[in-house]
Amino acid sequence: MKEWLIILLRSIGLFFGVLIFIRVMGKKQIARMTPFYFVSYGVIAILTALISANIIKNLGFGLLALGIWILIPIALDYIAMKSKWLHDVLNGRETVLVKDGKIMEENLKQLRITGEELMRELRSKNAFLMSDVEFAMVETTGEINVLLKSDKKPVTPHDLGKKVATQMAPQTVILDGNVLDEPLGDMGLNQGWLRVQLKNMGVSLDNVFVGQVDASGDLYVDLFDDSLQQPQIQVKELLYATLEKCEADLVSFSLETEDEKAKKMYEINGQRLQDVLKNLEPHLLR
Structure with missing residues (x-):
């Protein structure tokens, strides 16, 4: 068989075969991949290219090596789901960089992270002042997550005691x-x-x-x-604004009229409408 035909058939077969195995290995983002999986994917890619280009002449030996690098990570991945020790061996452990507002210099040296690199990562998390940081940790993927001090966190509706409607995916x-x-x-x-x-x-x-x-x-x-x-x-915002205007009109009518019976009616209904607005606000306003 001609060499170009061998390369063609190998490439087509390996393309679909590796595609299936990669899907079995799971969806892992490159940016959040641990060193173990990064090396595994790299070796799989290299072996696939060597077999496809017929550089590895013996197809059986090439597929054997490729199968080992595909199946062993899958097996270890499933075992690591049950074994915390194996999980830490494969993926490493998180490392604390800032604790109680203080930088852990020894941990920085252990990870070979300079002060400038730490400051850059903190700025990427919108922490421009070191005094604002309560806690920071390096994940096993190398990403640094930051917890700001309580008085430096953005204000949320919960902090203000306001209820908001549950948001669904658009x-x-x-x-x-x-x-x-x-x-x-x-x-x-x-x-x-x-x-x-x-x-x-x-x-x-x-x-x-x-x-x-x-x-x-x-x-x-x-x-x-x-x-x-x-x-x-903005239909719901317009509806809320209309109800607000009605409530304001009722208050105005109660102040203008001299009829005590009418004044009381306006005040009661104005208060009812105000209660309705309070209940509808989380659903009509975002």
Whole structure:
């Protein structure tokens, strides 16, 4: 058999074979891959290239070596799920760099991390002042995670004692000018609703590159024609503003009238509407 045909057949077979084995080995991001898996994937890639290019003449020996480097990491991965000791051997352990606001210099030396590198990593986590950092740790992937001091953390609705509505994942309902029925149905919507929203925006479906519906039911669109600026419909915000105006009108009426019975009616209903607004705020405002 001619050598070019051997290379062609080997390459095709190895491509699909390695593709299957890589999927079995699991989805691991390169940026968050531990050294063990990085080396394993590298050796698999090298062996595959050598076998494919017919540099390893003996196909059986090449496949044997490739199989070992594929199957052993898979086996060790499953065992490591049950054994903390093996997991630490394969992936290493986390290392504390900052504890109680103090830098652990010995740990920095052990990992060969300079002070400048530490400061750079802290800045990437929006910690520009060392005095703001309570705790920092190097993960087994080499990534540094930072915990800011309590008085330096961003304020959340929970800190303010405010309730917010549970957020669901947004759904892409239009892509490249085509309506996606499945995600639209998952939101309990249909094409009729979508056409009405686009009509209210003054937008043609053919001009929509991406259309997304958020958890509040608002439609966001990105157009092919970037020179056009289309207002996004904020139905729930408008509803909340209308209710606020009604509540303000009731307060105004109660102050203007001299009829005690009418004044009391306005005050009672104004208070009821205020309670309704308080309950609706987490759902209508984001």
